Amino acid sequence: MTASHGKRVGFLELFFDLVFVFAVTQLVGVLHADQGAAGWGRSALLLWLVWWAWSQFxxxxxxxxxxxxxxxxxxLAASLAMLAAAVALPQAFGDDAAAFAVPYAAVRLAGLALYWIGLAHDAAHRAALRTYLPVALVGPALVLVGGLAGEGARPWWWLAAVAVDLASVATAGRGEFRVDAGxxxxxxxxxxIIALGESVVAMGLTAEEAGLTARVTWVLVAAFAVVAGFWWTYFDWVAAAAEARLAGEADHRRRGNLARDLYTLGHLPIVAGIVVFVVAVEEALLHPAEPLHGLGVTALAVGPVLFLAGFVAGNRRAxxxxxxxxxxxxxGVAVVALAVGPSADPVVPLGLLAVVIAAVAVAESSRHRSLAATAA
Known part of the structure; x- marks a missing residue:
């Protein structure tokens, strides 16, 4: 990180983040339980909702x-509500959707209330928030209505909530939000870091469940190499360069819009990529002697693609x-996952993916046409 900090992230925020990441990792089970197109769509919808609650905080x-x-x-009360929503998340599209929707809406409303009340002595920032709040309040209300609606209507209510969330940030783009870049x-x-750490925990627990045979061990090693590559390609230069670019924007409105695009929207596919990759690894660990198929192959391709591509648009914007x-x-990821994944033991495509991601890291570190060079 660069030295642009006005304040540091507090332990209370990290505590809330731990609960959020637990909610995100619950989506791994959702994908395992519903492997068709509908399952992918529902998981994407739930990921958006969970991510938006965290982003608001x-x-x-x-x-x-x-x-x-x-x-x-x-x-702390919002953290408890987020935990309740996370526990109920796998049943969000079932008979007990209200168990997810009610605490989830409470989290969103608590975040908005704190935002408004906490800016009581900052008239300029509050003026910007005033353009955002009326629209932002509609999103959690629609989630709550969807949770109480029938299963057939529920996805449409929640898709409407997503549309409103997007409309709210578009509206907020006209205001001058004060963003501490650091x-x-x-x-x-x-x-x-927490999401990557949780992915390692999930892989380790699945390896233990499968039994530490030689095949399982090699699959685990290859998968860990991919996750380590994820860490490298983000923290080697992306994190510091993005912060420097944000800190270098002096205009409040433009900085707020950049924070929205580069972080709030731009980091969602990166987090999604981690979650989806864990799905592929769990499939590989549970069936280490069989080529991946169906969900495993799809997740093997989609996860790393989302992670790598997530910052491409952000860098273009910044x-x-x-x-x-x-x-x-x-x-390269797409070729490896789709061509090699269905025809070889899982350790082979996982090892090749690690090589591809390592090559990306090496190539980017030697190039100067990047956000790092621009920020410097």
Whole structure:
């Protein structure tokens, strides 16, 4: 990270983030349980909702003081509500959807309330928030209505909530939000670390369940190499360069819009890529002597592609350049997953994926047409 910090991420924020990442990892089970196109669509919809709740608190924590005791209590209560929503998440499209929707809506509303109340003495920032709140309040209301609606209507209510969420940030783009670049970047970097760590935990538990045979061990080693590559391609330069670019934008409105595009929207596919890759690894660990098929092959392709491609659009938005090594890596991942995945033991495509991602890391570190060079 660069030295642009006005304040640091607090332990309370990290506590909330741990609960959020648990909610995200619940989606792995959702995909295993429903492997068809509908399952992928439902998982994507739930990921958006969970990510949006976390993002809302990321913006709130960036803008207000969370150290006051009443605020702490609200954040802890929101963490409990997020835990309840996470536990109920696998049944969100079942008969007990309200068990997810009610605590979820409470989290969203708590975040918005803290945001508004915490800016009582910041008239300029509150003026920007005033353009966002009326639309933002509709999203959790639609999620709540969908949770109480029938199973057939529920996806449409929740898709409407997603549309409203997008409309809310488009509306907010006209306001001058005060963004602490260092804190915002650090918060997203730390949630990335937690997500990567949870992926390692999930892989380890699945390997233990499968039994540590030689095949399982090699699959685990190859999968860990891919996750280590994920870490490298993000923290080697992306994290610091993105923060520097955000800190270098002096205009409040433009900085707020950049934070929205580069982090709130741009990091969603990166987190999604981690989750989806874990699905592929679990399939490989449970069937280490069989080529991947169906869900395993799809997840093997989609996960790393989302992770690598997630920052391509963000870099284009922030620096005006294309990350060609990363784009080539996306093509390489697709070839390996779709051509080799269905025809070889899982350790082979996983090992090749690790090589592809390592090649991306090496190529990017030697190039200067990147956000890092622009920020410098």
């Amino acid at each position: 990321a913006w709130t924590g960036n803008a207000i003081d969370l150290d006051r005791r009443p605020v702490r209590l609200v954040v 804190h915002f970047a650090e918060r997203h970097g730390l949630v990335m 620096a005006g350049t294309w990350l060609w090594p990363r784009i080539a890596g996306v093509a």
